[in-house]
Amino acid sequence: MAEGFVPAYRKLGLEALRRRAGEAYRQLKRCELCGRRCAVNRLLDETGVCRAGRRVLISGYGPHFGEEAPLVGEHGSGTIFLTYCNLKCVFCQNYDISWEGGGDVVTGRELADIMLALQKRGCHNINFVSPTHYVPQILAALYLAARRGLGVPLVYNTGGYDSQETLKLLDGIVDIYMPDVKYMDPEVARRLSGVEDYPAVVRAALREMQRQVGDLVTDRRGIATRGLLVRHLVLPGGLAGTAALVDFLAAEISPNCFLNIMGQYYPAYRARRFPPLDRRSTKEELRAAIQLARDRGLRVYT
């Protein structure tokens, strides 16, 4: 990282980080880490909708060059792909990991080793993909890694269905929030992910994330050091609710909000049973979504 950079979790201090990890672990006793609020005791390895228990599973890790340029820089984003997901999207492009549980168990020490190895390889950040259901375990591993010299920013790369309690646990720890906002209509969210309250939960999450970290900030090399980076996949037939999202971001989050409008949708998993998800998004749909965001003055990344 740029000289003098100190990530949020190091400013917080090791003792506070240790306490926060302990506080987070206690929440596993009655898991309400996400909007599903299953209330299962994951310390006893009971599982809820996401199917994650006490132990962490990851499906892979490494420097990743397919993320947004401010995360990738020269040496890549240090991405760690976590197994299972609290959202159950019918069009999931990683369903073997998120639904079927592909991956290997790692201990907290091993997770800390991975973070440090990614830093050693020059990655500009540690990027946890689908982290919500493992926040307590991530914080415990982060404490171990910070003790051993971890010093790059933490990216929280989430589907956005995080409870407020979970986000409070991350306050002063996460440097970069990267929620992927999927829908803005409750009926669409119910049909495609089984979570009717997704729009309400993600709106509240975006407000809290912006309160914690503010607009996206980059260093003189253009590498992100802090802030909110919103992702939004354009679904066919306007299902993603782009107009409502950009209105919300401009009016209630920030006119300078950094928004990546993504056009790579293709029908995966069970999508063919849910028209119009049985086709790709068209170039016109993508263009229209980008235009909507530009019209609101957002910092649009494509």
Ligand code: SF4
């Ligand atoms: S993280 Fe998993 S177990 Fe916990 S509330 Fe969400 S879906 Fe349920």
